[in-house]
Amino acid sequence: MRFLSSAQFIERSRVADEFVAPSAALANRLLAARGLGRLPPCTVSYFIEELHRPGAAIGLHTKGTAEIRLNLAWLAQLAQRGTDPEWEVAFVVLHEYAHFVLDLLEVRETGAGAVRQRIEAEHTGFLNRMRRLGWLADPVSRKLLSDHNSVAEEWYCDAFAYWAAGTLPEPHAAFLDELLAEVRGFPAG
Ligand SMILES: [Zn+2]
Secondary structure (H helix, E strand, C coil): CCCCCCEEEECCCHHHHHHHHHHHHHHHHHHHHHHHCCCCCCEEEEEEECCCCCCCCCEEECCCCCEEEEEHHHHHHHHHHCCCHHHHHHHHHHHHHHHHHHHHHHHHCCCCCHHHHHHHHHHHHHHHHHHHHCHHHCHHHHHHHHHHCCCHHHHHHHHHHHHHHCCCCCCHHHHHHHHHCCCCCCCCC
């Protein structure tokens, strides 16, 4: 998530709602299957970044909530490409949801910064293993490296999305199982 200098929020769009509905349902199904079904489900609305800069944010999350906003311009592009948009959108929804889950973990952590330190250590381990073992052959690992290799929180969010889909390689899947153990079965509300 980045700071947006100028964005317009759009609560509903019939066309976008129809396009996004299967992805949001998929994201919520994956979260429930992973034992996170008692947390608030994600809800999706939209935004338009008024300066259409290259590398514009494609997703945002509202701090402390499971409310996710997707960039309408990005969705329109995706709809025209037509290559498995369902998972591409679900991936971004799950990435943004991961920021929300991190907020929950941080509220419950015993020492300030403890959760972030664990994520940073796991990310450093990932980078070291990538260098030593040449994990670049694995498409998930390659995506985790190429997009967010210097920002541990963003790396964790991408890893969370793959974890939810059951495609995150070990040892990181076990790390996320352990990190999220405490919010699995978290009481509703
Ligand atoms: Zn992010």
